[in-house]
Amino acid sequence: MSTIAAISTPAGKGALAVVRLSGPESRNIAERHTKPLEDHRAIYSLFRDGNEVTDEVIVTLYEAPRSYTGEQMVEIACHGSTYVQQKILQVLIADGARLAEAGEFTRRAFLNGRLDLSQAEAVADLIDSTNAAASRLALSQLRGGYARKLKELREELVELTSLMELELDFSQEDVEFADRGKLHELAATIERESGRLTESFRLGNALKNGLPVAIVGKPNVGKSTLLNALLGDDRAIVSDIPGTTRDTVEDSTVIGGFQVRFVDTAGLRRSDDAIESQGIERSLRAAERAEVILYVVDAEEEESAVKQELAELAGKVPLEGRSVIVVRNKADKGASSYSEGHLVSAKRGDGLEELKRTIIENVAQQEIPDVALTNLRHYEALTKLHGAIEHVIEGLDSEVSADLVVIDLRDALFHIGSITGEVTSDEVLSSIFTRFCIGK
Ligand SMILES: Nc1nc2c(ncn2[C@@H]2O[C@H](COP(=O)(O)OP(=O)(O)OP(=O)(O)O)[C@@H](O)[C@H]2O)c(=O)[nH]1
Ligand SMILES: [Mg+2]
Structure with missing residues (x-):
């Protein structure tokens, strides 16, 4: 088994950086440049390259099998200048270590039975998690x-x-x-x-990748304006020409601690235009994949018309298990007597805070389980x-x-x-571990 080395902290300059070694030669390679090491002890030492002192470092030796990978490992915490990090890594490689591939430390941990595959994947998820x-x-x-x-x-x-x-x-x-x-x-x-x-x-x-929320409705009701307002960003093109949005536009934001993934869609209408029709097809598919559908109508629209539109939607997309929230937009221009749904003005920002609360209500009320499939x-x-x-x-x-x-x-x-991971092909393993960055 070869001995591998990598910088395990993010690329670039920082206060500190950690260079890791794993494999049977880890200790030998490290001790050529530092004081003698002790198992599971952080040792203060100079790091030398021949006569030249590269840095003052803290070095920790982990004898097998009590280490992350299950092999002998050495972690060198150095100062975070990009020069020092690279220099230490180069010296270790010149001494016979090989540069680790993406995810190779975790892959070794899996192969040595320190983690099962689902736990190895959890390491990647934990590093990626943003909420x-x-x-x-x-x-x-x-x-x-x-x-x-x-x-x-x-x-x-x-x-x-x-x-x-x-x-x-x-x-x-x-x-x-x-x-x-x-x-x-x-x-x-x-x-x-x-x-x-x-x-x-x-x-x-929903918790890991973001709650999928689709914004659908007839053309020109203000779906894209609503997307931009919810994101606080000029993400989608807005114009008074019906049929502006042709393709789905996706972006996410955090609301009340939950990641929410909004998808703005092409306005639903009968169209002879081939491209627009394709866009509308995509709108329906986005609605199908969503947990929450924001159905946007003009606030001036009468109850019977809204009901009819919802019935049409239900004819095209199975709605059970999803929450459909009617958003009555452009309230600044006036509103019909219809009382359901959320009255908002995407343009002025009125009513958006309550709408946001309603969007996450369902997830927020559910207790976050200890075991959930992600x-x-x-x-x-x-x-x-x-x-x-x-x-x-x-x-x-x-x-x-x-x-x-x-x-x-x-x-x-x-x-x-x-x-x-008891029966997993090499191909699956590779696709899992390449999700990691080098040094993990
Ligand atoms: N007065 C008023 N106008 C609005 C409001 N929201 C959007 N608009 C206007 O309505 C027009 C259409 O807005 P869009 O956001 O492009 O509408 P859309 O639903 O995305 O339209 P398509 O992409 O064509 O389906 C634009 O001129 C917006 O400025 C609002 O709250 N009040
Ligand atoms: Mg639009």
């Missing part, structure tokens, strides 16, 4: 709450599979080992738990697992022969193994 909720979820995933849940699920699956296989082995002798009632119960538990996890993805995803790869695997276990239950119900049921169970086991 309190996302960081809390990533930390909980890293600390293993989620891994424990998966392990339980896996154990239940293994138990069920082995019971079924036992039955298979003795099928000639006409004995039933586990009664079908018990098998059924176990399968139902797995189905319930995997279902609960996949359901947690909606909230988990990762699309896991979501897909768990959805497949859930499908397989539903098959198993059907099989048990209809007294299908045990060997067919076992095939579905093996399938389910494969999917859960792909999340934690």
Whole structure:
């Protein structure tokens, strides 16, 4: 195994920087330039390159396996000038260390069993997190709450599979080992738990990647003006020509501690223009993907007209499970007697604070769970697992022969193994670890 080195702090100048080494030669390479090191001790030392002193540093040795990667590691905290950082790194590389690839430290931690794959991914999420909720979820995933849940699920699956296989082995002798009632119960538990996890993805995803909010409505009602006002930024083009926005425009902001991802869309109308029609198609798809739909109308519009528009929308986009908020814009010009929805003036900024509060109301009211699915790869695997276990239950119900049921169970086991990394191809591993920056 080679010894790798990298600067683990952000690129550029800082008060301090950390250069890390991992691999069997870490200590030897470092000690050529510093005082003798002691395990798990921070040692003050000069860092020398031959006779020349490069910097005063604090060096910590971590003997295997008690280190982040599970290998022998050395961390050198130096002063953060770009010259000093680079110089130390160069000296270590001249001595036989190799420059680490992106995510290689964490990849080694995974390969040495220090982290499972879902925890390694949580490290990347934690580094990426920009709000309190996302960081809390990533930390909980890293600390293993989620891994424990998966392990339980896996154990239940293994138990069920082995019971079924036992039955298979003795099928000639006409004995039933586990009664079908018990098998059924176990399968139902797995189905319930995997279902609960996949359901947690909606909230988990909203917390991590931002709550998706689509702004839709007829042309010229002020959707783009509303987007800009909510973002506090001139993001989308506004004009009094209906049909200004042709493509979806996306940007996010933080509201009350939650990341919110707004998508402004092309105004909904019948159009003969091919490009505009495509834009409208995209609007509908954005609405489908959103958790919250802001349906914008003119404040002067009458109740019956608004109701009709909402009915049309419901005909094109399945609305159950999403909240639809009617936003009555241009209140500065006057308003009809219709009393529902939010009266705002995107242009003047009236009513926006209340609207923002309503947008995050749903997420804000939900308790942030300790275990929630935030990762699309896991979501897909768990959805497949859930499908397989539903098959198993059907099989048990209809007294299908045990060997067919076992095939579905093996399938389910494969999917859960792909999340934690027990059965994962090199390709998947590479795509996961290249998300990291060098030095992680
Ligand atoms: N008086 C008033 N005018 C507004 C308000 N909001 C938007 N407008 C005006 O309405 C016109 C259309 O605004 P846009 O934001 O481009 O409307 P849109 O819904 O994005 O239109 P499309 O992209 O064509 O679908 C512009 O002239 C805006 O200045 C408002 O609150 N009050
Ligand atoms: Mg627009």
